[in-house]
Amino acid sequence: MKRHIRFSDDENALLLLDQRFLPLQEKWFVCRTVEDVITALKEMVVRGAPAIGVCAAYGCFLGARQVAELTSNGDWRVELDRLLERLEDARPTAVNLRWAIRRMRAAQEADPEMANEELQWVWLKMAKDIHAEDIRINKLIGGHGAAVLPETATVMTHCNAGALATGGYGTALGVVRAGVGQGKTIRVIANETRPFLQGARLTAFELAWDDIPVQVACDNAAALLLAQGKIDAVVVGADRIAANGDIANKIGTYGVALAAREHGVPFYVAAPLSTIDRECPSGAQIPIEERPQQEVARYGGQQIVPEGVSTLNFAFDITPASFVTGIVTERGILNPPFAQSIADAFSSTV
Numbered sequence: 001m002k003r004h005i006r007f008s009d010d011e012n013a014l015l016l017l018d019q020r021f022l023p024l025q026e027k028w029f030v031c032r033t034v035e036d037v038i039t040a041l042k043e044m045v046v047r048g049a050p051a052i053g054v055c056a057a058y059g060c061f062l063g064a065r066q067v068a069e070l071t072s073n074g075d076w077r078v079e080l081d082r083l084l085e086r087l088e089d090a091r092p093t094a095v096n097l098r099w100a101i102r103r104m105r106a107a108q109e110a111d112p113e114m115a116n117e118e119l120q121w122v123w124l125k126m127a128k129d130i131h132a133e134d135i136r137i138n139k140l141i142g143g144h145g146a147a148v149l150p151e152t153a154t155v156m157t158h159c160n161a162g163a164l165a166t167g168g169y170g171t172a173l174g175v176v177r178a179g180v181g182q183g184k185t186i187r188v189i190a191n192e193t194r195p196f197l198q199g200a201r202l203t204a205f206e207l208a209w210d211d212i213p214v215q216v217a218c219d220n221a222a223a224l225l226l227a228q229g230k231i232d233a234v235v236v237g238a239d240r241i242a243a244n245g246d247i248a249n250k251i252g253t254y255g256v257a258l259a260a261r262e263h264g265v266p267f268y269v270a271a272p273l274s275t276i277d278r279e280c281p282s283g284a285q286i287p288i289e290e291r292p293q294q295e296v297a298r299y300g301g302q303q304i305v306p307e308g309v310s311t312l313n314f315a316f317d318i319t320p321a322s323f324v325t326g327i328v329t330e331r332g333i334l335n336p337p338f339a340q341s342i343a344d345a346f347s348s349t350v
């Protein structure tokens with residue numbers, strides 16, 4: 001897969017492969033300000049929890065640069081706070097957004113008198129490091145997850161937890177990529193993932209690009225495919241994982257987990273530790289993003305719901321920890337009971 005998040009030193013801008021137009025068109029969205037990054041996140045130019053975190057880190061740098069141009073002396077810090085608060089609100093469920101901004105902020109708080117120019121330098125370097133680190137972590141996740149897949153496996157995925165949803169390589173699709181790299185014969189059934197069609201458009205696009213066999217199925221075929229014994233493992237990503245192991249992921253994930261449990265198919269969640277929110281005791285405290293009604297009411301630019309009829313557009317659901325076979329992280333696979341294995345993962349060093 002090509003690199004879809006790039007910082008151009010020549011243009012001094014963040015360039016994002018615009019996922020709204022994939023797989024039909026390759027267009028690039030240019031971010032020069034925090035507002036551009038907020039728009040990119042809200043409009044889903046870029047999406048997927050780890051990718052959102054990487055873009056937020058670059059957004060901090062763009063914010064620091066922008067306030068240096070607009071304000072004088074100490075005022076820039078106040079204006080920067082305001083911009084970063086807005087950035088943090090761009091998408092409520094994906095915790096990597098808050099995680100990245102906190103990490104950037106910690107560097108500033110360590111030296112509160114730091115001049116704007118120096119902060120820009122520090123933050124651009126940090127954003128590039130977070131980006132590179134995410135790819136490295138995805139590869140570790142991939143290696144751990146691939147080890148539990150059979151030599152020949154059909155994997156069901158939901159949404160897109162691939163290179164396009166991360167700094168590169170992918171979490172759930174990182175497991176698939178690493179499995180193929182280990183010489184296993186892996187094919188993927190990608191649930192189409194209404195309404196934004198991340199599975200049909202993005203997962204299929206990036207796997208086909210890498211010559212990994214993939215078929216797209218309607219979301220409502222998932223239970224049938226699991227009942228027919230056609231799936232060896234379900235592997236999905238996560239937007240936020242609570243301290244007890246409850247998982248927030250793309251709407252429809254919970255239904256897939258229910259059917260997988262009923263039919264004895266292992267259900268793995270692949271995510272970096274930065275997706276685990278230890279301040280969130282359970283899934284009940286995870287905010288579920290509601291998106292514009294139009295995303296459900298329209299399909300391919302056409303209105304498909306009668307005018308005047310409202311729609312429900314919850315972007316995520318919560319899969320209880322009891323349905324999860326294992327959480328695949330960069331520190332290995334966490335097993336139930338997750339409250340304990342999550343706490344252990346944070347206390348261990350690699």
Ligand SMILES: CSC[C@@H](O)[C@@H](O)C(=O)COP(=O)(O)O
Pocket residue numbers: 047048049050094158159160161162165166170171172198236237238239249250251315
């Ligand atoms: C590696 S990405 C994991 C999740 O972020 C992914 O499965 C997902 O639900 C993304 O939702 P999205 O609304 O497309 O940002």
